[in-house]
Amino acid sequence: MTVTPARGPHPVTKIYCPSHPDAVLVEDYRAGDMICPECGLVVGDRMIDVGSEWRTFSNDHVGKDPSRVGDAQNPLLNGGDLSTVIGKGTGAASFDEFGNSKYQNRRAMTSQDRAMLTAFREINTMADRINLPRNIVDRTNNLFKQVYEQRCLKGRSNDAIASACLYIACRQEGVPRTFKEICAVSRISKKEIGRCFKLILKALETSVDLITTGDFMSRFCSNLGLPKAVQIAATHIARRAVDLDLVPGRSPISVAAAAIYMASQASADKRTQKEIGDIAGVADVTIRQSYRLLYFKAAELFPPDFKFDTPVDKLPQL
């Protein structure tokens, strides 16, 4: 039961159960014990709980936050300084005759940190507009930090870099957003975001996977309110079209839009080209062009178990 000091293959924990040295100890926070899950031996006791002392709620901004450790910093992102500041005075002596505090230390953080914080706020706003999850936002923040510290793109607008980082993060997470979607939530033009995108890839020496038609299907179809069967059909059509190389040189987004059009026109939920174009950010002439290329082999493109509301030969010919 004695606590033996660590040696060898236990770099993280300093204590371990003597009979099960490889077992990961379970912490019982109520009693302050570390218990071995294999044999139930209490290995360490009087463990100090490093959680917060009180609970604080976000709508409780009543002046004092009773937490004595301060905010959770973002040390990875903000230069992580552990510097301290002089606190505001409390006694009468620290205020001069007008009631202003004598020691005014509103030392702002470095301009670098401030620029980064502004960018993070901007990224948060943009991501919020298109409901991106936290992991993408975190990845974007990390990318921005890397790019910012490299200073290669120093002349470019921070917002442009932030938008491009957001685009890259979505791609890296496997849920790409089109440039037009990112444009919609950013004030930067598509051209500038595209330029920054290429520069960032070069600066960070990474590359991203190519976009495929399937990446956008679920989003476009649910925005259009199409049922699952139509979505599956559209995905199948687009994939077959690319495999058969019916649409060389066309952007996957245009092919996806045309596939959705074909699938929806064959089902009971028909959508017009304009509606699909609005959602996908594709011009309806572009959908028409891609659709014409798909129309030839329409019969081969549909999945075998698709229920046709409008048969293949009755599909609109544009």
Place this chain on the structure above:
Amino acid sequence: MEAGSEPLPLDILITNVVCVFRVRCHLDLRHIALKGANVMYKRDEGKVVMKLRRPRVTATIWSSGKIISTGATSEDEAKIGARKCARCLQKLGFQVRFGAFRVVNVLAVCSMPFEIRLPDFTKQQRPLASYEPELHPAVNFKIKPLTASMQIFSTGSITITGLQNSCSPPSLIFPHPKPRSLLPR
């Protein structure tokens, strides 16, 4: 210009040769604009654009005496065009001395007899090729030994830019015909 197994005759056409040269004296752009023939004066940008008919080149003239000439189809033509431009300026009364002629950029065009599957091609040529269908329908391919780049379209047309001189194209540009996916039609 081998294409892997069978040799294919490929024509690489040089479409544009860009060169810079100096006339070694200050030029009065307003005088050129008023007295010169076939010139356009762009006062906001501080330059005069002179278009020659034969060889068909366009020369951009700055008041410092530096001139950029574009539109020639070969290096020799570029030089002839540059000298013609300098001669025109000499006739307008400036003390012109032709100097520092240098070819800066050569653009060429080529066409493959087959179509190319861009996504597969990019996957194989990962760090050198970059393809963003949303931004541009062509693959940007960097040719390693030269600092030149190619734009490859799915129809098989290729545009080569960034060459230093027109002699390099054939030998160094096509070491990689094999990875290209040939499209059976």
